[in-house]
Amino acid sequence: MIRDAYAVRTGIGPRPLAGGRVPRPVIEVIERDDGLINGAPADHYLDEPAEWQPHDHRALRLCRGQVLDIGTGAGRTAVELQRRGMAVTGLDTSPGAIEIARRRGLRDTVVTTIDAYAAKAATRYDTFLLLGNNLGLLESAERAPVFLAALARMARPGARIVAQGTDPYGTTDPVHADYHRRNRERGRIGGQLRLRLRYRRLATDWFDYLNCSPAELEQLLAGTGWELKSVDLADKPYYLAVMEFMR
Amino acid sequence: MIRDAYAVRTGIGPRPLAGGRVPRPVIEVIERDDGLINGAPADHYLDEPAEWQPHDHRALRLCRGQVLDIGTGAGRTAVELQRRGMAVTGLDTSPGAIEIARRRGLRDTVVTTIDAYAAKAATRYDTFLLLGNNLGLLESAERAPVFLAALARMARPGARIVAQGTDPYGTTDPVHADYHRRNRERGRIGGQLRLRLRYRRLATDWFDYLNCSPAELEQLLAGTGWELKSVDLADKPYYLAVMEFMR
Numbered sequence: 458m459i460r461d462a463y464a465v466r467t468g469i470g471p472r473p474l475a476g477g478r479v480p481r482p483v484i485e486v487i488e489r490d491d492g493l494i495n496g497a498p499a500d501h502y503l504d505e506p507a508e509w510q511p512h513d514h515r516a517l518r519l520c521r522g523q524v525l526d527i528g529t530g531a532g533r534t535a536v537e538l539q540r541r542g543m544a545v546t547g548l549d550t551s552p553g554a555i556e557i558a559r560r561r562g563l564r565d566t567v568v569t570t571i572d573a574y575a576a577k578a579a580t581r582y583d584t585f586l587l588l589g590n591n592l593g594l595l596e597s598a599e600r601a602p603v604f605l606a607a608l609a610r611m612a613r614p615g616a617r618i619v620a621q622g623t624d625p626y627g628t629t630d631p632v633h634a635d636y637h638r639r640n641r642e643r644g645r646i647g648g649q650l651r652l653r654l655r656y657r658r659l660a661t662d663w664f665d666y667l668n669c670s671p672a673e674l675e676q677l678l679a680g681t682g683w684e685l686k687s688v689d690l691a692d693k694p695y696y697l698a699v700m701e702f703m704r
Numbered sequence: 705m706i707r708d709a710y711a712v713r714t715g716i717g718p719r720p721l722a723g724g725r726v727p728r729p730v731i732e733v734i735e736r737d738d739g740l741i742n743g744a745p746a747d748h749y750l751d752e753p754a755e756w757q758p759h760d761h762r763a764l765r766l767c768r769g770q771v772l773d774i775g776t777g778a779g780r781t782a783v784e785l786q787r788r789g790m791a792v793t794g795l796d797t798s799p800g801a802i803e804i805a806r807r808r809g810l811r812d813t814v815v816t817t818i819d820a821y822a823a824k825a826a827t828r829y830d831t832f833l834l835l836g837n838n839l840g841l842l843e844s845a846e847r848a849p850v851f852l853a854a855l856a857r858m859a860r861p862g863a864r865i866v867a868q869g870t871d872p873y874g875t876t877d878p879v880h881a882d883y884h885r886r887n888r889e890r891g892r893i894g895g896q897l898r899l900r901l902r903y904r905r906l907a908t909d910w911f912d913y914l915n916c917s918p919a920e921l922e923q924l925l926a927g928t929g930w931e932l933k934s935v936d937l938a939d940k941p942y943y944l945a946v947m948e949f950m951r
Contacts, residue, residue, distance in 0.1 A: 484731055484743030494902045496731030496743025632905060655741045658879060 490651035490663065491636055502530050502589075506537055512621055512692045513588060517541075519619045519699055522583025525611065527571060528591045532558030535586075539563060546582075548574060575607035582611050585618045592622030592698065593666040595677060597649055600665065605681040609702055618683065618700040623648075625668040627694050646673060674698060737898035737910065738883055749777050749836075753784055759868055759939045760835060764788075766866045766946060769830025772858065774818060775838045779805030782833075786810060793829075795821060822854035829858050832865045839869030839945065840913040842924060844896055847912065852928040856949055865930065865947040870895075872915040874941050893920060921945060 485499040506514070517538060526535040529547030531554055538545040539562070546565045549555050555568045567574060571594075585608050587594060595601040608618060625648035628634060637647035648668035654661045669677070671688045678685055682702055689697040732746040753761070764785060773782040776794030778801055785792040786809070793812045796802050802815045814821060818841075832855050834841060842848040855865060872895035875881060884894035895915035901908045916924070918935045925932055929949055936944040 481744055484745075486733060486741050486743050492905045492907070494733050494904065496733050497728055498731075498745075657741065658739045660739070 486655040488653050488655060489636070491632075491639075493632060493636075502533060504533060510692065510695070512689065512695055512697050515689060515691075516586070516588055516619050516621060516697055519617070519697070520584045520586065521617075522613065523580065524584040524586055525580075525582045526586045526588070528587065528589065528594060529558055529563070529566070530554045530589065532561050532563040532566075534588050536561050536563050546580065571604060571607050575610045578611055580611070581613045581616075583613050583616050585612075585616070587618065587620035590621055590623055590668075590695075592620040592674070593650075593668060595667045595669070595674075596665040597667060598646060598677065601667075601677040602681050605678070605683050609682055609704075612702045612704075614704070616702045617686070618698075620698045620700070622671075622674065622696055622698060623668045624670045624694045624696060626670055648673075671696060671698065733902040735900050735902060736883070738879075738886075740879060740883075749780060751780060757939065757942070759936065759942055759944050762936060762938075763833070763835055763866050763868060763944055766864070766944070767831045767833065768864075769860065770827065771831040771833055772827075772829045773833045773835070775834070775836065775841060776805055776810070776813070777801045777836065779808050779810040779813075781835050783808050783810050793827065818851060818854050822857045825858055827858070828860045828863075830860050830863050832859075832863070834865065834867035837868055837870055837915075837942075839867040839921070840897075840915060842914045842916070842921075843912040844914060845893060845924065848914075848924040849928050852925070852930050856929055856951075859949045859951075861949075861951070863949045864933070865945075867945045867947070869918075869921065869943055869945060870915045871917045871941045871943060873917055895920075918943060918945065 482498045482500060484496040487495045487497070501508070513534060517534065520538060520543060522544070524535075524538055524543055524545040526532075526538070526545055526547045529535045529549050530551075532547050535545045535547040535558065544565075545563075546567060547555065547558050547563050548567050548569065548571065549558070550568065550570055552568050555566045558566055595604055608616075625633065625637065640647050640649055646667060646669055648670075650666045650668060651663055652666050653663045671685070671690075675685050678700060682704055683700045684703050685698060686701050687699045729745045729747060731743040734742045734744070748755070760781060764781065767785060767790060769791070771785055771790055771792040773785070773792055773794045776782045776796050777798075779794050782792045782794040782805065791812075792810075793814060794802065794805050794810050795814050795816065795818065796805070797815065797817055799815050802813045805813055842851055855863075872880065872884065887894050887896055893914060893916055895917075897913045897915060898910055899913050900910045918932070918937075922932050925947060929951055930947045931950050933946045933948050
């Protein structure tokens, strides 16, 4: 839903505020369930490769074969993979985001959830991409094995997941440290964020989004058939994890 | 309260989000009572004159004598007036904002409301400045005469108000047009916004902030002793209004 902010930069959608002559950036507002609110410019969702973070470039070099870009958004990384001649499907739950991705040239797109796609997709994949912090889509200890099983159903032999995550525990900010502590007291993973996104009068439902450490990730993988093969920590607190399916 | 976001740019306050290596702009989040939410970068509050809107430059040329800069914030315009050798007092309700204004060199500051200041201030003023859309501090048809009476108590003979406002009625955005209509149905001025500001876990109380047309402004002035002398419409929908006190 918030991804319809893409539409603004591309001139398709509503303007963020009417009237003013001063151009304003489109801001994505993220609310956390402890009352923390944060706004951030949304235009990075449309960044060209020259503007990317270094880990995004390293992530694309880890892709091979048939790629499923999960949470492709406006196709930021999928369009670049396609440009390099790779076979890539862009999946997103947002019709607005996929519309923009298609206008940017992404040919193979699907608007659905990962569960629904895994239940019906004929294509099998060699690489599952979770970039833009989309390791967060593991959500929780309850959801992670279900999500990973859906990927397993679509996995070719030797398939890998290339995921970018954030280790949240290096912070010294008490707002975050307290949040992590309260989460653990409630039986949640420390960095299991409860969020909603807002844009103008739109608000998503509240959802879980997981920032976990590599050690927590390894625990979540236990028993799923996915095995942690490498963790690239060069851009701390961000990291790139590669997991392979060992059936 | 939101003005403590100033502290971030100047390195005094908390960072907007902990952890990430990617520098993020400080975003001010504005919520309206119809559920509209908007984020905007806060760094314009610290802009140097070269970065200002044209109407701010024209406003400063309309200042004369002893100046009270109401809602001075981090002293953006007051510091420049002082640099030009003018006698200026910066007033704000935010201690955080005034702390930054003082660090930026503003010598004469006061942390209080306009009502409390008018009740006790010994200084009398030739110019009252309401920039950065601070004509909005008129709030409502009920509040405007009280606010204007407070200024009158501090006015020297021939004193003027130099105020920057926004005419909200040029919009074709249905979200805003509907808001204006519902306001009128409830006996409020169309552009009488009900807002609160949020930053991290802080939220102000809800308050009224008035975007009115020059015609509505003229109606609000009736019977207050203040008279509309000129309206500069060069930067529509923004305008600069000059009012003079005719005792």
